[in-house]
Amino acid sequence: EANGMEFAVADLSLAEFGRDEIRLAEHEMPGLMAIRREYAEAKPLRGARIAGSLHMTVQTAVLIETLVELGAEVRWVSCNIFSTQDHAAAAVVVGKNGTPDAPAGVPVFAWKGETLEEYWWCTNHLFNFHDADGNVVGPNMILDDGGDATLLVHKGVEFEKAGAVPQADENDPDEYRVILETLRGSLAADANRFTRIAAGIRGVTEETTTGVHRLYELAKTGDLLFPAINVNDSVTKSKFDNKYGCRHSLIDGINRATDVLIGGKTAVVCGFGDVGKGCAESLRGQGARVIVTEIDPICALQAAMEGYQVAPLDDVVEQADIVITATGNKDVVTAQHMLRMKHQAIVGNIGHFDNEIDMAGLARVPGITRKEIKPQVHEWVRPDGRSIIVLSEGRLLNLGNATGHPSFVMSNSFANQTIAQIELFTKHDEYDNQVYVLPKHLDEKVARLHLDALGAKLTKLTKDQAEYIGVDVDGPYKPDHYRY
Numbered sequence: 001e002a003n004g005m006e007f008a009v010a011d012l013s014l015a016e017f018g019r020d021e022i023r024l025a026e027h028e029m030p031g032l033m034a035i036r037r038e039y040a041e042a043k044p045l046r047g048a049r050i051a052g053s054l055h056m057t058v059q060t061a062v063l064i065e066t067l068v069e070l071g072a073e074v075r076w077v078s079c080n081i082f083s084t085q086d087h088a089a090a091a092v093v094v095g096k097n098g099t100p101d102a103p104a105g106v107p108v109f110a111w112k113g114e115t116l117e118e119y120w121w122c123t124n125h126l127f128n129f130h131d132a133d134g135n136v137v138g139p140n141m142i143l144d145d146g147g148d149a150t151l152l153v154h155k156g157v158e159f160e161k162a163g164a165v166p167q168a169d170e171n172d173p174d175e176y177r178v179i180l181e182t183l184r185g186s187l188a189a190d191a192n193r194f195t196r197i198a199a200g201i202r203g204v205t206e207e208t209t210t211g212v213h214r215l216y217e218l219a220k221t222g223d224l225l226f227p228a229i230n231v232n233d234s235v236t237k238s239k240f241d242n243k244y245g246c247r248h249s250l251i252d253g254i255n256r257a258t259d260v261l262i263g264g265k266t267a268v269v270c271g272f273g274d275v276g277k278g279c280a281e282s283l284r285g286q287g288a289r290v291i292v293t294e295i296d297p298i299c300a301l302q303a304a305m306e307g308y309q310v311a312p313l314d315d316v317v318e319q320a321d322i323v324i325t326a327t328g329n330k331d332v333v334t335a336q337h338m339l340r341m342k343h344q345a346i347v348g349n350i351g352h353f354d355n356e357i358d359m360a361g362l363a364r365v366p367g368i369t370r371k372e373i374k375p376q377v378h379e380w381v382r383p384d385g386r387s388i389i390v391l392s393e394g395r396l397l398n399l400g401n402a403t404g405h406p407s408f409v410m411s412n413s414f415a416n417q418t419i420a421q422i423e424l425f426t427k428h429d430e431y432d433n434q435v436y437v438l439p440k441h442l443d444e445k446v447a448r449l450h451l452d453a454l455g456a457k458l459t460k461l462t463k464d465q466a467e468y469i470g471v472d473v474d475g476p477y478k479p480d481h482y483r484y
């Protein structure tokens with residue numbers, strides 16, 4: 001705590017570096033900056049207390065400061081133990097008008113290289129806003145990426161209703177044990193904390209495929225406690241961030257981690273959804289021969305049409321120099337696969353959670369040893385003396401080994417986030433406890449905000465043409481079922 005503000009970051013002296021990079025990023029985020037200008041007077045988020053759980057990067061700093069400029073009070077954590085950029089976190093805490101000795105920005109609880117215990121401590125702490133008298137009050141909005149903040153609230157309410165937190169059983173992953181421990185502490189201190197927090201929340205806006213999947217599951221069983229906007233499925237999010245963002249940041253991560261020449265190598269990309277499409281393109285762009293694995297015949301056919309070989313991992317694992325998972329599924333690369341790989345094959349995941357690659361199974365292989373080459377790069381030496389190189393311990397490597405997606409693409413994602421926050425905060429009465437996507441005219445608006453910066457000039461429909469194709473001159477230009 002300093003200057004009356006709580007926070008937990010690595011090093012406030014990094015703030016100036018962070019501020020410089022935030023300033024450069026602002027120029028590359030025209031969508032967010034246009035939204036700041038549009039709402040400068042109205043301040044539609046005045047009164048909002050936003051609990052944000054999303055990779056604490058330079059780009060996220062621009063999002064946070066946009067929410068603040070729109071009137072919100074904000075607290076922030078990262079949604080991954082390795083994804084924080086410490087200089088960005090420091091700059092957000094210090095704020096534009098503060099100094100490291102007298103920080104005046106936003107409370108952030110995030111640093112690169114948290115333990116799981118620290119990660120869930122931060123997430124638990126995220127909900128403790130303070131009112132004018134210094135009393136702890138809950139947030140009234142969540143901004144989530146992957147759904148961990150939403151999960152903690154839902155689990156908390158579930159256990160408060162039951163009056164006890166269950167013991168983890170031996171099949172539960174370690175992480176679940178930590179979540180239960182966190183909730184046990186909360187319940188012991190205050191038996192209704194999460195019930196109160198949930199009652200105060202107007203809605204959540206969710207960033208990614210995996211988090212959205214969790215929300216639809218909750219809605220299906222009637223367990224979703226507040227309305228949700230699925231930001232991921234705005235076209236200007238998943239068809240840009242997931243694809244072009246990963247096209248940029250996948251190879252950035254591989255390069256910074258290993259500096260291995262990608263050209264001429266054989267790379268396997270598991271999953272050919274939006275993320276997989278971007279990954280495959282970037283590896284091919286570097287001259288790799290790319291093999292795609294898929295379970296969905298449509299995506300498999302798309303990969304084949306793009307000229308990629310399509311095969312199960314089992315059939316090609318010995319050929320691979322690089323294996324990347326991009327499925328959002330679990331157990332995609334097993335310990336058995338990793339034992340069969342070439343010497344010094346590189347294994348990494350770009351999907352949201354770390355269960356795509358069976359790291360626990362790898363650690364259990366008799367005689368295997370692990371050497372840290374540098375943070376987030378580990379050489380696993382197998383009993384036969386050959387090794388593989390695992391990036392970011394199986395967690396998303398573009399944020400663990402590099403700095404995630406670049407600003408311009410995140411401007412699209414975060415413009416959607418900001419619009420979704422305004423929508424749910426100001427019109428929550430119009431929404432049920434279901435999952436919604438933003439209407440198409442707002443999706444088109446986000447795209448429009450980014451055209452000028454690239455010198456892209458739209459063709460204008462004539463009234464006659466608009467009537468002929470059955471749309472309004474000002475859009476929306478496509479029906480909701482159009483796939484882009």
Ligand code: NAI
Nearest residue numbers: 208209210271273274275294295296327328329350351352
């Ligand atoms: P998606 O649903 O479009 O694609 C996933 C693909 O994997 C699907 O086509 C599915 O058929 C395929 N798949 C599922 N199980 C498989 C298996 N066992 N073997 C091979 N293929 C399999 O999802 P999207 O948007 O591409 O996201 C994938 C993951 O990446 C999610 O966890 C998402 O949250 C995450 N993500 C990560 C980002 C990052 O910066 N690291 C950015 C955006 C999303």
